[in-house]
Amino acid sequence: MLASIIFILITAGAFYFAGKKFMKIRRNILLGKEEVLIQDSSQRIKNTFLIAFGQKKMFKRFIPAIFHFFIYAAFLLTQIELIEIFIDGIFGQHRFFYNYLGGFYTFIISIIEILSVLAFVATLIFLIRRNLLKIPRFHKPEMNGWPKLDGNIILYLEILLLIFVFTMNGTDEVLHQRGLSHAHGAQGIGSFNFAISDFMGPFLFGGIESETTLHLLERVGWWGHILVVFAFLNYLPISKHLHIILAFPNTYWAKLSSRGQMANMPEIMNEVKSMMDPNAAFDDTAMSEEIPEFGAKDIFDLSWRDILGAYTCTECGRCTSVCPANITGKKLSPRKIMMDIRDRVEEVGLNLDTGKIEFISPTKKEEGATLSSSNYEDGKNLFDYIQKEELHACTTCNACVEACPVMINPLEPILKLRRYEILTESAGPSDWVPMFTSIENTGSVWAIPDARDKWTELLKED
Amino acid sequence: MAQLAAEGKAAEVLFWVGCAGSFDARAQKVTVAFCKILNEAKVDFAILGTEESCTGDPARRAGNEFVFQMTALQNVEVLNMYGVKKIVTACPHCFNTIKNEYPDLGGNYEVIHHTQFIQDLIADGRLKIQEGGVFEGKKITYHDSCYLGRVNGVYEAPRSILESLDNDLVELKRSRANGLCCGAGGAQMFKEDEPGDKRINTERVEEAINSGASIIAANCPFCITMLSDGVKSFDKQEEVMVFDLAELIVNNNKL
Missing domain, CATH: 1.10.1060 (Fumarate Reductase Iron-sulfur Protein; Chain B, domain 2)
Known part of the structure; x- marks a missing residue:
């Protein structure tokens, strides 16, 4: 009961503070100007599906992409497990879905476990890539200080999270094998049969005789997991x-329009148009007082x-x-x-x-x-x-x-x-000024006295 | 164009020559080569001559929208006055600006890059590539210009032209969407480099030389200038030549 109250309070606090920070980011984003965008939601949905969800562009560099994918997939699927953690936390249950889903539960958790191991490996590789290998893009001047630390903090949190997950599952497996698990529906001596903790649990925690220690470790794993998730949620907005x-x-x-299309500036286009149009020469409505x-x-x-x-x-x-x-x-x-x-x-x-x-x-x-x-x-x-x-x-x-x-x-x-x-x-590289002046006065990027079609003489020569 | 209009005629296509193609001695050769190809294939084409102005690409990318609008609106006015529908150009910057930026200014045309146009001529049988030409079996590498390649997604047409020359195409490590810029875009052509370790064209030419190719094929007058300068900086101008694809065709067919 007390645990439930503590859980609900921590959850509410974590969401409240994170929510506040996310709203600030939303406010900050909207400090930018509004923009007229191409309305093509089917193309936009397609892009989101392929590039964001499907990570299409990540795979332009295969090695980081595949390791990143492990972490990404583990993260996505862990969200399913989080649903159970919330139910367990609020209602004081233990593995609420295990009783109802049976073999399917084992299947889902096993997949999460396998992905978690892959994510663990990927995280270690990323730490090595960031800190030991001299990959130039991680060592540019703008990466000094906080950005470098930030990159590592996330990886440390990731490792912490995975340690908690396997402590939780591993100790529970040992408890179940001794007929002592509190999991909903795990009566008597048995096994959860999760892909990794089935053998890793006994290997790591099998030597612990005390039931109390095992239960305590299981709880440390459970609370540790959710607390890292909440810490992560609140860390995101500053990271x-x-x-x-x-x-x-x-x-x-x-942007959906061509990459080669720079945004037009209608205010300048219209002013130039009125300059070119002799009838509009006296129309000063377009001119404003302010520069x-x-x-x-x-x-x-x-x-x-x-x-x-x-x-x-x-x-x-x-x-x-x-x-x-x-x-x-x-x-x-x-x-x-x-x-x-x-x-x-x-x-x-x-x-x-x-x-x-x-x-x-x-x-x-x-x-x-x-x-x-x-x-x-x-x-x-x-x-x-x-x-x-x-x-x-x-x-x-x-x-x-x-x-x-x-x-x-x-x-x-x-x-x-x-x-x-x-x-x-009216500043900029002075080298550009002759180019601007020349385009304006002669219609060419270079001020060359020749006629623009003088080259046709070369054609006749041949 | 003015001449044709006076006669009440219209050409199949307008050849947009561009500033480089009109004035730059090196690019003029490409202009002439492309004209020879058009004549060989009996393409009925016209030029704007003195009525053509800079498309405004370097001014716009430097940030000078006023100069861009002035020259661009003038071009749109001329093109619309002649009722131009189809434009071919040997400059990827002109190509991009007319194709992607003139529609906002009231200029809507079908715009084709000369490599695409040549490929179509070959595909339609209007241009025959002589077999056993000078490039057969030669190691040629191809430099994707940013504005034809990455920006407008044209990767195949130039390669298919090279294929028709029966040469040994060596792809650069950084090619297609990952192609490395020659260093001229964004109005860099018209200013000194910012301080750095080396020039961009040097970096690119190093890669091309290491490919072992004796010819670097390009599709952009500014790339050609940059790459040629780069080759010179390595003192390799005897071993490595930089050519536009149109020039390769002209050399092959001895036009």
Whole structure:
């Protein structure tokens, strides 16, 4: 009874605190701009099914993909076991489904056990890959500090979880073999016949004579398991591991139009059109008093999908490892761009939470105004995180877009930031100026005095 | 095009030459080679001549939407005035911009890259590839340009042209969707590199040289510039040549 009350309280607390953090992330994502998207839900569902659920793009690199799949499959199937844990925890039962499902229960738990062993192996391999093997994408500058620790914490939690699961099943097996298991429906001397703990249980715990110790260990396994799950749930919102949830919406909402299509800017198109149209020359309705800002300077100017992508990023670095600029030693790292967007939006989010009026923009400071995303100003922006040199190095080759297993598009924010620099700040690499001027004045990227069709003379020569 | 319009005629296809194809000495050779192929296959084509302007790709990708819109809207106006329906171009950047970005500006055309066009000519029997040509059995490697390959998914047409030349195609380690950029895209062509360890074209050419091929086939004027520069940086210009696919056909058929 007491155990049930404690369980219910802990569960409620875990969900409450995690829920609160998840709502903050939702709020932060929606700090981005709204965007008109292609409405094609059947294509979007298909993508989500193949790429997020089916991990299609993961398998571009087979070795990490297969180990990742073990952990992924174990995680998905363990959710079934969690249902039982909740029932047992709330109603003070022990293996509630065992009595009702019989052989099918053994089957399900056996599959979970096999996958758990595979996940255990995979986790060890991932720890080795991250810490011992010199895989370059795990050792880029943006991975120093917290990102590196974060990657390892998740793997440690994973190992802890698996130790608890096998302690729980293993001790219960030993107890059952001695006719002492409390499991619902496990009367008398017998065996659960779970694929792994059937032999691993007696091997590890068979030497323990004391029934009390075994029961205690079984409970430690059970509570340990669920507590790690709750810790994990609350750890997700501050971790790169959030991808296990956001990979799905991010894939669903991913760009459907051609990769080669940069978002059009109708406000500029219409202004240029009116410049070209002699009849519209005196129509000044399109001109506004305020000097407009183009492109993106801060997270508020990005699309909500860019921010969703930033929160989805699990920092695997596949994008960076194929980026031609990064490969050749330039500062640009597409992963860092996404991490910077996340760090910046987190900073803004925390400041908004304080509600301090010092974060209200001086120009919008009215009597009694409260802090909101529409009047926010902290004197910083994305350019405090991302250097222009990084943006200038991008060749727009789309390798990062192709590489991302969860359909994050680092190219879109890069180009929006470039647009800000060129259009709003009138800055940018000075080498580009002659190209711009030449296109404007001569219609060619190079200022060459020859006529554009002069090459036809070469054809006649032959 | 203006001439044909005055005569009340229309061409089968408009050949969009592009800035590189019009002005760059190296790319002009590709332009001429492609024209020879079109003539050989008796394709009725036209050019815009002096009425053509930059598609605006480098300006847009550099971030200069104003310059892009100015040149692009002007092009759309010209193309629509002539009622152009089908466009072929030897530049993947022009190809991408006209195909994917002009529709938002009111320009809707069927756009084909010259490698696709040549492949169609071969498939339709309009262009015969001479057998036992100079490339038979030669080791050729192919560089996928970003804007034809990864961005627009055209991988097969260029390879099928190479196949028809009966050469020994050696694929690069990074090919198709995983192809490595030559370093020119996103308006990099028009500026100095950002500080780094090496140039992107050097990285790519290293890979191509290691493939053992004596010819690097490409499909983009900017790739050709970058790759040729890269080959020169290794002082291998005698052993490794960079050619556009159209040039390979012209050499093979001695057009």
